[in-house]
Amino acid sequence: xxxxxxINGHPDPSPERLSAALxxxxxxxxxxxxxxxxxxxxxxxxxxxLRNAAEFxxxxxxxxxxxxxxxxxxxxHVVFIxxxxxxxxxxxxxxxxxQVGRGQFLLRERKRGFPLGGLxxxxxxVIVTMGMPPALYRILFRARGVKAFTQGILRLAGLSPVRISxxxxxxxxxxxxxxxxxxVHQMGRRRA
Numbered sequence: 001x002x003x004x005x006x007i008n009g010h011p012d013p014s015p016e017r018l019s020a021a022l023x024x025x026x027x028x029x030x031x032x033x034x035x036x037x038x039x040x041x042x043x044x045x046x047x048x049x050l051r052n053a054a055e056f057x058x059x060x061x062x063x064x065x066x067x068x069x070x071x072x073x074x075x076x077h078v079v080f081i082x083x084x085x086x087x088x089x090x091x092x093x094x095x096x097x098x099q100v101g102r103g104q105f106l107l108r109e110r111k112r113g114f115p116l117g118g119l120x121x122x123x124x125x126v127i128v129t130m131g132m133p134p135a136l137y138r139i140l141f142r143a144r145g146v147k148a149f150t151q152g153i154l155r156l157a158g159l160s161p162v163r164i165s166x167x168x169x170x171x172x173x174x175x176x177x178x179x180x181x182x183x184v185h186q187m188g189r190r191r192a
Contacts, residue, residue, distance in 0.1 A: 029188025117158020
């Protein structure tokens, strides 16, 4: 039985947001396949923004962040779902991961100048929605924002492999979004 952590990275946790619907679909698919699923909607988590290096190197003190760290440690697979904003993930998602990463949680002591990933042994999926067609994002922008998120945060933290799925253009508009929700439900079922 796999433990999966689903993170809805949309700052607005309203259930009518596509990110919330996709998080629910993935969660339900994984649970139907027998997985244990924990979910974090970052828009519901209240935490301060880190403002200096001293805060980042000290241990987390907020109960919600400590609970999130526990969810990461118990997970075999972590799923991040978010809309593309200004070419990358919403700032609140990065701020959340900065809080989670405090006190060497994501990046352990350095070995030969390179930090060791604190989440080694876990895999991840990244599901991104965007207004433009994903092929256009890859060609025009080389998917830099998503690459920075996956390589500069997730892989550095030890998550591997990291699978990326991008959906956009007319595929995320009604009535096509219902087809997308079903597809993400199937993605959750296959993770078992």
